[in-house]
Amino acid sequence: MSIKNAIERKMQMNILVGYLILLVGTNQALASDEPSSALSPAKKSTPSEKHNAVIEMEAVEVIGIAEAPLAPQQSTLKGKALQLQQGDTLGKTLEQELGVSNASFGPGVGLPVVRGLTGSRVRLLQSGIGSHDASSLSPDHAVAIEPLFAEEINVLRGPETIRYGGNAIGGIVDVKDNRIPEHLPKKLVAGALESRYDTNGEGTNSAFKVDIGKEWLAVNVAGFFRSRRNTQIPGQAIDAAYIEQQFGLSGINNVAGTIPNTDSESLGGSVGLSWLGDKGMAGLSISHSGNQYGVPKGSHAIDPNHLEGGLELILPQIKDLSGFEDILGPQALFPNIRLDMQQTRYDFKSEWYEPLPGIERIGFRYGLVDYQHVELERGLPFTTFKNDVGEGRLEFDHHALKDLTGSVGVQWINRDFSALGVETYVPETQQDSLGFYTTQAYTLNQFEFKVGLRTEQSWVNPSASVLKLRGSALPASPLPDDLKFQAESVSFAIKWAFLEQANLTLTLNRSKRSPDIQELLSLGPHLSTRSFDIGNVQLKNETVNMLDLGIDWQTDLVGFRANAYYNQTDDFIYQRNTGFVYEVDTEVIRQRCVSAAECLPMYAYDQRDATFMGYEAEAKSILTKLQQGDVSLKLFSDYVRGTLSDGDVPRLPPLRYGAELGFGNEVWNTALRYTRSEAQERAGLNENATRGFDLLTATADYQLKLGDAVQFSLFVKASNLLNEEMRSSVSFLRNYAPEPGRSFVFGLRATF
């Protein structure tokens, strides 16, 4: 396909997608329209809409292109589905996607967990460039990607992840936000406004987007504001039975009906500018976001009888603490932990279409991320995490032969990381990586072959030559000057379209991940995970050997998609319990501790083979077509089981299954969704089992068009209608902060 043809097809698709959007009446707002997956049935125009003069395209043909089946290992969330699922965090937004769970740490933090993997094994991207926050370092660090900006979120597992490096061995989550405009708006000025209100925690979310463009210039301006109070829950925040069983503590500091210190506030905006030419484009954007949130109190603050130095004995005798509440009052004794996160990004993107015969595109992408978050106790900063990263990618897409297409690229990352202050358990470190990769696709009749290759070199350089354990009489640990890793990855996939509407995909993947900074260099207490972490500078690459078999079958009335996978990971990096404990207050290492709440188990990073296996499955059917609309039913389930040689991998999601009943048309839609999460009995070493729970949600939306200039979308989402106490097995803080209770979200979106 020539570049001219490609552009024409792209333009045609844009027009047709726009047409499709017109049909469903939501136009391009903060998110493009539908579907959440390839299972969504093709849209059909209503008779009245056929009178629209704009309708002049070959609708059937176009819809077919727009809704081409996705790879079985890929899911896309956009349009109305994204609008209805959008939550305060990326993990919350994606928690209904197959194979994806939300690792919460209170409502302010939500990391997507893909097939049981997260952190350093799942790359979180913002339009193709990493989020580069501190979320891979610790589960209490939020992702610095604001879901409100998202226009489309892709969750990808399979050969394409090879473009993104070793940290994508568990998959990628790419949030596309169109901050750098890639096409002109349909009129000189277009945009959208959205506001929503959540009854749980009185949450308010507001966002706007304005696109201005003419001829070769396009500008995008966007902003958002999000605020919420403490999350409301059924029952008590802390699982008292667990605390009694685990720590032998009763009479703990506990609160019912709410999770204290879970309020948050977030504000951000971006400006993007693009030159759009026939032969190429270039654009840049500057964005800034701030997020202030609290994390629920963990075990270190649950025992009212435990204070340092015998204060618990002295304070009850003091009758008047006035003037000294700031150091001896309740808030001072059990202070809240707050995080103040700031991120500024500078993104640049350039594409050159068909610069040479056989070369379809040369793409250049670079992002400069200045990330910082300060952890505060009683308003005083005690640790500052900084991550200054530059990530670039240069890519050549070719169409060398009629049936052979592919990409060759180079990707590089330069990262300066530091965590300075009281909880400095990782030294200031520079990390650089350089990767070369290629992905090629060849089509032969009913078969499509894909192969990916990548080689990556990375260097980790701690700035300090020694690392001292705070408060310890131990001499400082010597650190190596330079750690170097070489990782090669290869993937192969074959897709067989055994029917016109069905295909079978087999993927073989052998990918390597180099150890991350905290796995190599951490040393010290880590209160958020209730652990004392010991890094290991001799860690080797972790190697994933994945076999994934997927089937995708779509007809007008029925759709079915399923994957089954087996993942044998060699040298899986995990935290081995040394059997020793660290007494936090006295900063002393002991063999055993009287009060487990005051001591942290000491974990050393180590490697051991691990096995993951699981599946994702989804079936959808239109049950009946009524005059008012279609009645549809969707059934879904996912499961993952992970084992180390001596037990289960901790914090994996349980078996999940459910059904969604939908009823609606292009103007309005309703859905009732039931999800059953079974108990997670295979909790893993040093973890406790979690109970099963039922989650019932309902959604409704209505599209209202006022002339040609403005159209409105009204939506409502009711979550956790049964008001169940839900403690998610993937959450580090599940015993201290359950998932939110019943909530109703009301939203209004206006596009112009």
Next chain:
Amino acid sequence: MTQLLTVRQFSQMGLLLTVIIVSSAVQAVHLDVEVWGEKDALQAGFCHTPNIVGCDLDGLTSGLNLPAGSLPIEASTGKAIFLADFQDLPGGAFKTKNPGFQAIQNALSPNEPISYRALGVLKYWSTTASAWETAPATTRITLFGGLDLSSGVFNNPAQCNGQLLCFSDAAQGTGKSTQFTGAGIQGAPELLLDVASNQGALHTHLNFFLENAQGQLGGPDGAYLVEMQVFSRSRSTPSAPFLVMFNAGLSNESFTAALSALVKTVSKPASTLPIVNPSDPALPVSKPPITSFTQGDADLDGDIDRVDIALILLAAQKNEVALVEGDTRDMDNDGAISRQDATLARAKCTLRLCNIPVSPLNASAVDEPAVFNLNTKTLDIRDVQVQDQHFQVQMQLEDNTHLRLKALQPQTKQSGQASEYDVVSGELSIPTMSADQHYYQVRMRNMGSFQFEVEQVEEIKGVSE
């Protein structure tokens, strides 16, 4: 002066202990073991100095129905008996961290390792027998000592298969715990208690577990008695042996009966108190001068923290007067302990969660004595010596000649190029400060309100990175 300060330190220590005793009445009665050095010997006891107001043990004795003025001392041997309760923590019926071990500032040498030695056999007293006898073979008390960092912990990755910290084989397993049994001591008879601070202070709590012979928590109700002593490898004479008596589910009355069975033939007097030496303990040569006690350090543990503020507030509530001249609680030296003293002490608090603004310090200064960042206009000083204490300091440039103290944290890793702060003159001398690949010698002066004025900046020639 030395004598005066010694009296002061012990009187104040006694005050702290009294606070703990009285407060403990609602919980378990216990008293930490006080440890101190005397020349080449280590000592341990209740209350080092007699006839001092702060050393009133009435609360303890009255709670146990002992004869007025008497102390829990074993009649037959004169050994001090420290009391603890396995049920002093909610939910944990068979484990306790008490008694703890305390040494006030300068009572020990800086960084002096202190160990315990288990002695004798485990004794048991039940309500049915109403007599002390050897504990049954099915019951034991296990004590986990601290890890000896010199032999039990490695922190060289080359020794640890790459780990930044690892433990020797000897540090693992039951070899690093002590079992008190009816047949004698099993496991390790000697283990590390803790290492004294740079100021020669120590406060630690070990972990005692009541178990059956298989190591499972639990045991019959009753009172248990173990014997131990403390010693230091840098002193030739260990402390006199002392006893620890544990309550395991007995009523206060029964526990008192068990204690009375040990102390019944003894009554007071103060002059017979154990391990009491009214004279000034001779200090090891390596000790820092005793004049380094800090005003505001009410518990004399070498720092000013929230415990000190609370102790001063409590003393003010009781309208206490300064015990001696220079009482560390009497910040304004007016002879009375008042809330004003607490306010002044708070202003001197050097630890987190006190009054001094604390912000993260720049670790880039770790390898440099002092670094001035031209971009952020911050000065990071790795090691500032203030008398015998060391701090890591961060300052922010306000104008061309003034810097404001932004952060202050205790520095445990001292260097050979420490900057020096003179508390009398307020002068801060920085021998080497790097800025933009040049090196300078800097002198500045404390103008109050955390503000410093630069008096001299002189480039050091011939030094390059």
